[in-house]
Amino acid sequence: MSSTVVPVDSVVPDTRGRYGPYGGRYVPETLMAPLEELERVYADASADPAFHAQLDTLLHDFAGRPTPLQFAARLTEHLGGARIYIKREDLLHTGAHKINNCLGQGLLAVRMGKKRVIAETGAGQHGVATATVAALLGLSCTVYMGTEDMERQRLNVNRMRLLGSEVIGVDSGSRTLKDAINEAMRDWVTNVRTSHYLLGSVLGAHPYPQIVRDFHKIIGEEAREQILAREKRLPDFLFACVGGGSNAIGLFNAFLGDATVKMVGVEAGGRGKSLGEHAARLATARGFSGARPGVLQGTYTYVLQTADGQIATTHSVSAGLDYPAIGPEHAWLADLGRAEYTAVTNEEAIDAAKTLARIEGIIPALESAHAVAELIRRAPKMRKSEIVILNLSGRGDKDMETLSRYV
């Protein structure tokens, strides 16, 4: 891992896994033992140079790191404002940033002697990355996926099966990511002694939000070095989409100590502002309703819910952002005012995907297209001397069925 740039001695989370008031551990007692084991093994691995060397080699040789920081000349010219750089996580093996975390947790699973991994997936990118790493490391793998998501991300279902993983459809609730996590947790609580739950975002009980962040912070570390080499200064803005928030945290983390760098997380505005029509947890300034702090799937954070504390259904054209809670560190960054959270609609995201395809020759994942849309909204109003970095977290091959309806 790059060691020349360590800008932030991050103080979060505390020993109880808290980011301010957010985070913590809210799980059935059966899962406390594996969480404590994971915390112990992760601390041990973090202090072990051999672990880092092994992970670095896999990130480099297998996943394709470092990813480029591309100056988007035509998009910059087209929008007529800020100078736009794109962090090309979409070029990684399996097509998204998710592989960073999967390689890290895969090695932890091996270290714990677990022969099987369980994963949830929304867009299928985390599922594919987990299936890939399971194949690479010789682990057996079961992936839970909502049946609605299996429908709209069929290509990824086939990829996971080709890689030797079992994909189990989940038909409860809104048949999307939240329900897949419920089912993955039920599998984990049952097979806790033999299986590692390879959680795919900065969600869940401590230490998951921390571990997943740490495995993705290489995105920001690289981007920071790359922009300093290229522009001899830090960027003014960072843009990233936020479902659970792993790619955003991965980019933001290295810049948290740089007061001049502003950060924008872009949530799914879906097709309306009332509860059930969107997946915007923190973009309350834009009028989205229904999010309050609460406990879901192991962590205390902003959750879309009813007045009675039942978790709401969500909607987004992007399966990876279609989730009612947000990572606890994002909730804390929002409360602190350190990062800003906003949302774009389905339509704006699809238009942005088309724009990026035609102007830069990059078809983004629908998740990442949300960040592109916010950039398109803001860049024209920015000065030409300003610099922005967009995290292009994934590529859009998986979304061709959805996108082809709009071509």
Add this chain to the structure above:
Amino acid sequence: MSEAATPESSSAAGGRASAVPTATGRIARRFRDLAAAGELGLVAYITAGDPSLDATEKIVLAAAGAGADIIELGVPFSDPVADGPTIQRASDRALRAGTTLAGVIDVVRRVRSRSQVPLILFSYFNPILQMGLDQFADAAAAAGADGVLATDLTIEEAGGYRGVMHARGLDTIFLAAPTSTDERLARIAEFSSGFLYLISRTGVTGTRDALPEDLPALARRVRRLTKLPLAVGFGISSPSHVSVLGGIADAAVVGSALVAEIEKAASAEDAANNVAERVRILKRAAREGVSRRSSEPA
């Protein structure tokens, strides 16, 4: 942006020493009576609001009348990660019928006006948190509830909660698991009052054919660490399970098997009758269990 309750907000300090509130409460008294009779207790779990709160009232009274020693009223939740398919479906039905935590607390009040059976609210944490710990505890205690169990609330996160519940005389029951270390088991017992709920196996709720082979050893391990009565649940459904538990535990918790009776029933009356019949059969096994202590009168 922070209008809602935080898990720690409460009028009662988390760490304050609170005596076990209800040594004279209904739960403690019931376990003393059971011990005196040398009898295994039967804890009956019912998902409240399935198919309606009126039906739940009838079913609970029928179960109590048929010999259930303690009733756990399950508060339905949209995302019941600790539950298997039977209770997931019951929760769905209850939520579709419009069940809220306030409505479940009202059922406690209605049952309490007609029965002295010990009542426990069994919930995921979020509905309690959204009502507010203080408001919840006030309402539950006023309605006549005896205890609270929050499935996904670990002792690490329960400091404030425990103080608030105990201040209203509500017992706090926590889950102990086969994966819990001795150190955790001791702390869980310290946080618990009324009884300790031991999960029989790794997994979610739901009926199973056989009890796990390591259950007796697990129960002995817990016994060494606490004097609290021990109730064993998860996968307990048949008279033979209950019969075997006689030598191991102070009570058996039966949930999915009763909820399945409600699911099958054509009406609330049928549901109440079927649950009562099932409770009678299980309670008979609890009284006559093959492995009851030899000191027990025949």
